Amino acid sequence: MxxxxxxxxxxxxxxxxxxxxxxxxxxxxxxxxxxxxxxxRNHHLFQPLLYQVATAGLSPAEIASPIRSVLAGYKNTExxxxxxxxxxxxxxxxxxxxxxxxxxxxxxxxxxxxxxYFGHEDWENFAxxxxxxxxxxxxxxxxxxxxEQAEKESNPEKKKELLTFIVVGAGPTGVELAGAIxxxxxYSLERDFRNIDPSRTRVILIEAxxxxxxxxxxxxxxxxxxxxxxLGVQIWTSSRVTHVGSDGVQLGNEGLRAATVVWAAxxxxxxxxxxxxxxxxRVGRVIVQKDLSIAGHxxxxxxxxxxxxxxxxxxxxxxxxVAIQQGRHAALNIVKTVVGKPRDDFKYLDKGQLATxxxxxxxxxxxxxxxxxxxxxxxxxxxxxxxxxxxxxRVFVFLQWTWSYFTFRRGARLIMDKDWRxxx
Amino acid sequence: MxxxxxxxxxxxxxxxxxxxxxxxxxxxxxxxxxxxxxxxRNHHLFQPLLYQVATAGLSPAEIASPIRSVLAGYKNTExxxxxxxxxxxxxxxxxxxxxxxxxxxxxxxxxxxxxxYFGHEDWENFAxxxxxxxxxxxxxxxxxxxxEQAEKESNPEKKKELLTFIVVGAGPTGVELAGAIxxxxxYSLERDFRNIDPSRTRVILIEAxxxxxxxxxxxxxxxxxxxxxxLGVQIWTSSRVTHVGSDGVQLGNEGLRAATVVWAAxxxxxxxxxxxxxxxxRVGRVIVQKDLSIAGHxxxxxxxxxxxxxxxxxxxxxxxxVAIQQGRHAALNIVKTVVGKPRDDFKYLDKGQLATxxxxxxxxxxxxxxxxxxxxxxxxxxxxxxxxxxxxxRVFVFLQWTWSYFTFRRGARLIMDKDWRxxx
Numbered sequence: 001m002x003x004x005x006x007x008x009x010x011x012x013x014x015x016x017x018x019x020x021x022x023x024x025x026x027x028x029x030x031x032x033x034x035x036x037x038x039x040x041r042n043h044h045l046f047q048p049l050l051y052q053v054a055t056a057g058l059s060p061a062e063i064a065s066p067i068r069s070v071l072a073g074y075k076n077t078e079x080x081x082x083x084x085x086x087x088x089x090x091x092x093x094x095x096x097x098x099x100x101x102x103x104x105x106x107x108x109x110x111x112x113x114x115x116x117y118f119g120h121e122d123w124e125n126f127a128x129x130x131x132x133x134x135x136x137x138x139x140x141x142x143x144x145x146x147x148e149q150a151e152k153e154s155n156p157e158k159k160k161e162l163l164t165f166i167v168v169g170a171g172p173t174g175v176e177l178a179g180a181i182x183x184x185x186x187y188s189l190e191r192d193f194r195n196i197d198p199s200r201t202r203v204i205l206i207e208a209x210x211x212x213x214x215x216x217x218x219x220x221x222x223x224x225x226x227x228x229x230x231l232g233v234q235i236w237t238s239s240r241v242t243h244v245g246s247d248g249v250q251l252g253n254e255g256l257r258a259a260t261v262v263w264a265a266x267x268x269x270x271x272x273x274x275x276x277x278x279x280x281x282r283v284g285r286v287i288v289q290k291d292l293s294i295a296g297h298x299x300x301x302x303x304x305x306x307x308x309x310x311x312x313x314x315x316x317x318x319x320x321x322v323a324i325q326q327g328r329h330a331a332l333n334i335v336k337t338v339v340g341k342p343r344d345d346f347k348y349l350d351k352g353q354l355a356t357x358x359x360x361x362x363x364x365x366x367x368x369x370x371x372x373x374x375x376x377x378x379x380x381x382x383x384x385x386x387x388x389x390x391x392x393x394r395v396f397v398f399l400q401w402t403w404s405y406f407t408f409r410r411g412a413r414l415i416m417d418k419d420w421r422x423x424x
Numbered sequence: 425m426x427x428x429x430x431x432x433x434x435x436x437x438x439x440x441x442x443x444x445x446x447x448x449x450x451x452x453x454x455x456x457x458x459x460x461x462x463x464x465r466n467h468h469l470f471q472p473l474l475y476q477v478a479t480a481g482l483s484p485a486e487i488a489s490p491i492r493s494v495l496a497g498y499k500n501t502e503x504x505x506x507x508x509x510x511x512x513x514x515x516x517x518x519x520x521x522x523x524x525x526x527x528x529x530x531x532x533x534x535x536x537x538x539x540x541y542f543g544h545e546d547w548e549n550f551a552x553x554x555x556x557x558x559x560x561x562x563x564x565x566x567x568x569x570x571x572e573q574a575e576k577e578s579n580p581e582k583k584k585e586l587l588t589f590i591v592v593g594a595g596p597t598g599v600e601l602a603g604a605i606x607x608x609x610x611y612s613l614e615r616d617f618r619n620i621d622p623s624r625t626r627v628i629l630i631e632a633x634x635x636x637x638x639x640x641x642x643x644x645x646x647x648x649x650x651x652x653x654x655l656g657v658q659i660w661t662s663s664r665v666t667h668v669g670s671d672g673v674q675l676g677n678e679g680l681r682a683a684t685v686v687w688a689a690x691x692x693x694x695x696x697x698x699x700x701x702x703x704x705x706r707v708g709r710v711i712v713q714k715d716l717s718i719a720g721h722x723x724x725x726x727x728x729x730x731x732x733x734x735x736x737x738x739x740x741x742x743x744x745x746v747a748i749q750q751g752r753h754a755a756l757n758i759v760k761t762v763v764g765k766p767r768d769d770f771k772y773l774d775k776g777q778l779a780t781x782x783x784x785x786x787x788x789x790x791x792x793x794x795x796x797x798x799x800x801x802x803x804x805x806x807x808x809x810x811x812x813x814x815x816x817x818r819v820f821v822f823l824q825w826t827w828s829y830f831t832f833r834r835g836a837r838l839i840m841d842k843d844w845r846x847x848x
Contacts, residue, residue: 061836134844412485
């Protein structure tokens, strides 16, 4: 990596999600800077559509772009595929597994978040979360395999278990997953099976809080619940999962048997934040200053799901628009500092919230304005197409959706093995 | 599975490849029959385009269709996802892992073939073959990862090793893989990397025989070699690999260091054939009669890559048209037998051979007619689009190719981890 421009200011960005990628795009325009973006993966992932990969609607490559390609036009920018294991704030170095440490003048941390199992990490094997493409294809494998196994199962108890899908956590991801799984069974698989009635599938959405989509208004939350129930989803609110095993979940003294459990509850930020030795919030996010840097280290910025930015006494939620705006803002603050100008405070411009429930159904909230149904769904559709990175992805996702809309089919009903080695 | 039509003639098909699927489509039209197709996978795979998944041109779902959906219109047909472990010819039962055995009146075996490592099965870890989607995505992972690692490698020896790609076996698959990898490095990745010159990639195609594409005429074989060399592929004929390890391959007393080795040599049929106790040919294929059934068991048919059918003293090659025609023919022979008519002998209608080398380059041989270059490539393109199963796949593959053709990019440059569990 060491180039002749050793004297130019070096910005290291960790993470190629919404925050990191948008920071890189702003910084890349300043030829006086040298930028290195480090990510453990080769691709930027459009997380809002991940549930569609998990439910066989889209293929992984349709919602992912190689970070390297996205940033290829910025000649001052390098992309480094590697695992960051630590940050040395004193010597201003990023520690990377298997590679020499990377020195920085400015550091942007945007490592995102994972699902939290609230101390029960062993539950993950029985209930995958949905943060990566690997997890999405694993969930897809489990969901489709459950239908295949139900088709050949003669024991009615086991068949029922195979046709029970539990989604834990009723935030947008949980709602989207539950709605999509219910739709698959009602519309997409009906004519393909002989020995099961896919419409008898039980999809149970479990939420510890008193209502689903807690970040939306109570009215929208009620509307979404009604829409989900029409699709056949059973909603259990105020229900806390106390155990997850290979045969289902336990909720206190109640037990639910299910072959497929998906985890969409709780979020915990990347553990890299902990190693900084700066104040964290309750869930472990790094508390950042008004300019998005951390206290005592104006050269270090923490963004997106990994950061806790308090706005009007409330921490900003882990949404794509927050990450995008923070990425751009942190980059502008770095540029300002380099040219000797004062930094600006970050202000979040509310872009509203959207959650889709199913075909023609979504909820939308924008400030005081709120909407449900078909129009909200159309808005959801176009917003997601618009924000997808890459012209090709936009066109292909649009075509996939058009095809699915008219045929009621899913485009990627593929069960792939975990092991690639040949059998037989 | 046990239905009320217990008395109707039951045909069991093992394998949902070209042969099995085409047999099922013919049999499905006869409502007096009851058909069960068993496959260990949920999808039919369009193998001729598998190398495009391995080289990031297409996504897995674009060349795969759920077998269940393809056959959904045939109400007398059931699809059973399961692993067949044996056949009991005497009691006319198929043994399936974890399920009760399946009785048949007629049996169609079309289990295909795998690559053969000539007794060195341990080489597979270092040199995956290309028969399944899992293997294709594993090869894609290795190829793309090698470029990523080369980008950050400062040791020139190691960098060279990372940028060396060896393809063993110069049949159509090997030629297609070598051409595509060379193209990726020359056209697709050039602008994305800073510290490597992807055009300095070495792609070495190793063939034990005296020439590449041995099933084609010597002239076409020469033409293909010239075209490949223009793309930067180095061809080593009359070279036998004697060892494969983590750091490359050994050819007698010569050694080649390479981070990525792909195996496209030798083919061995499914081992299920062996368990039948009937005569096999040299490579292990089941020798079939003129009507495609096996000697002494007119109720059992073996088709496609798993079968050895001698035509004019030569065994038919393992090509899709052979499998398709055999599938249909065996099905017709079953129908004839059921209604008391005599069976017909199978005659292969030569559909010619095609192999693509790269952008605008292919070779085509049809009887005495042969052709290379752009027109052969166009033919290759339309034949493959035409034979793809499913309208949607055809449209999407066509669009992907159009996009790639004009942008020189690959649509699925995705490195996915082998483990889905979350890190950090």
